[in-house]
Amino acid sequence: MLAGGLGAGALIALPDLSMAGRQASTSPLSKIAPAGQRYALLYGTLPKSSSGGQIAPAVTPTSKAKPLPPATPVAVSLASAPVLSPDQSSVALITVNSVSGGSAVTLTLVNSSTAAIEAQGTVTVSGTPAGTNIIATPVFATGTSTIAVVLGITEPTGHQPAVKKGTGVHFDATTWQSHHALAYFDTSTGAFAGPFDLNNGPALALHTAAANTSDLFLWTTPEPQITAVKGTASPLPTVSVFPLGAGTPRLTAPALAPWPGHEPVVTLASGDVARFVNGSAVQVVSAQNGDTTQTAISALSARPAKPSSITMTARPDGTLFLVKPGIGRAVIADPAASFNIKAQVDFPVPGVPAGGLVHKAVLSASGETLYVLGPTKTGGLAAYDVATGKMTASFSKGSISYTGLSLLPSGNLLAVTGNNPRLAYFSPTLEPLATANSTLQIAAVY
């Protein structure tokens, strides 16, 4: 099991039902890949993990059919949520450790079929003072052996006695300043190149990144600076395009608001990169010249009172699947045709449109069926025919309200809820197949 680091997250490999009947492996991290089988990788927090608690194994799932092998702990103390490769064959994990003279950032590639570590490398950021925090974003570049790693490095730059004027509390105030660096991991050699300091401080540590087969696209924002007179416009982000492996950009262009910060981003079939902003528009950055064009998605323009878990994923045919659960709508848009809406499905707003896992609706591999979490009244799940928009199946039991939904490679669905049994497997027709307990408070499924 991968352990150590300054993070809070843990990863558990839960077998898919396709693994029923397989003997529980005595060496779960074996590199022997069982053909046609894969795990669902569960990311989340463990009870008392923040105080050094040990991982507790999940209970073996119970199935109507053959018994399943037990879930397997893979990693603890992760610095951030894993990132799934575009072909879903592996996930990239990040751990960060303080080491003598700096900070060590380790990237571990875990095979999603075997839960085995298939590659690992460490890059050291030298000269970081005690108290430095690093957020690291692995970025897969499709068709290459390169994984770019964007580092948002925040260092303490000063301490001084201070008083919170509002409440009179005395304390030792710390100031921090951030900048970015890049590193590149070669999965074929296990070697890192970098880190390359971008010397762009003071900047906000939050960033957004994506890659095509040749370039890394990186959005960053300068930290607003105080001016003597109020009336300064909000700083705009920039997007820089780095040839994979390079520490200097081949171009940097002004980008549009909003600032980068967790918005969905995908690489288009054209090689351009798109980010889904404000839950209502898509900005596309040209791979050729860095220019940004913004297209409002009118089908998603409605704005409920509260934000929800918006998602955008690229489909094999080049279209984009966008979900805005807060308004109960999913669309398939074609970026090659001005984001023309090719399909739209409306559904009751899920009982949990914002919290928990990010995916509230998923599309079948064929693109013919939309699966979505049920509304507050009924909970459960529902399936819709994408072509007609009509509901074709539903499941509800005691108004169990699931917080997120994943499509497994077998075609089955895995739904997650807050209390044990936290995990429920469903067939493509929403027949309940199995449940599983876990001590993990699940935040994401891969």
Place this chain on the structure above:
Amino acid sequence: MSGYDCAAAIQDVYQSAFDEEGRDPAFWLRYFNPSPDADIFSDDAESECIAAWASGGHAVGCISAPVPQSLLSGSEAEGQADAQAFCASMLSAWDQVGPLHLPSNNQLYCWLDQEYDTSLSLPYWTGWALYIANYNFANLKTYPLYPCVYCTPSSPFANCSTFAQTSGLSIPEAIWVPVPEFCNGLADPPSWQAEECASGSKVTTKLWQYREEGVCGLSAAVDLDVGAPGFNVASYCMLVVSNP
């Protein structure tokens, strides 16, 4: 004292909210970076302040809603990075609009949106809260920002249990809790009966969201909120002191 929170710009929702409620809000609560599924207040702070002034609700409270919410189960570095963007977003709004002032009591409550099915980890919260509390806003040396949380104490996911492990400046200054069942209007909010963290908790509920869109058959894209008895919400918000 009751007001609205909304993910859309104030100018886009005020009229429909007024038409339904027939009354001006006492305050607004608006979203700042990072909030990927919201219109960001600081992206056009002047227009929003003009609308707030026109609405009669001159106080603007500050929320950040990171999505995916799994982030809140993350590391101290992630919490710190989100808080840094939030502080910069509030500073940028303040800097853009001359008549947008900090509260005169030097206590600006900064709300982290933790939804019902999200676990808040201690490392994330510590990184977030300490950055907020330590922020030297506009180099004024008043340290006016106070970390607060929107959450549901009765949720099976970690929130109050996380707060119980905090100390010093990382203790939330307040929590804001939702209960959607009450459909009373702005002029006649329900009697205070908001959820609290367990008895003996270090954390106090000071704000209550008592009506959510979709529950009461109304169409204005706002939620209604009311402050705890004796708690003047507007005093802990930014204030538009004149028409920009």
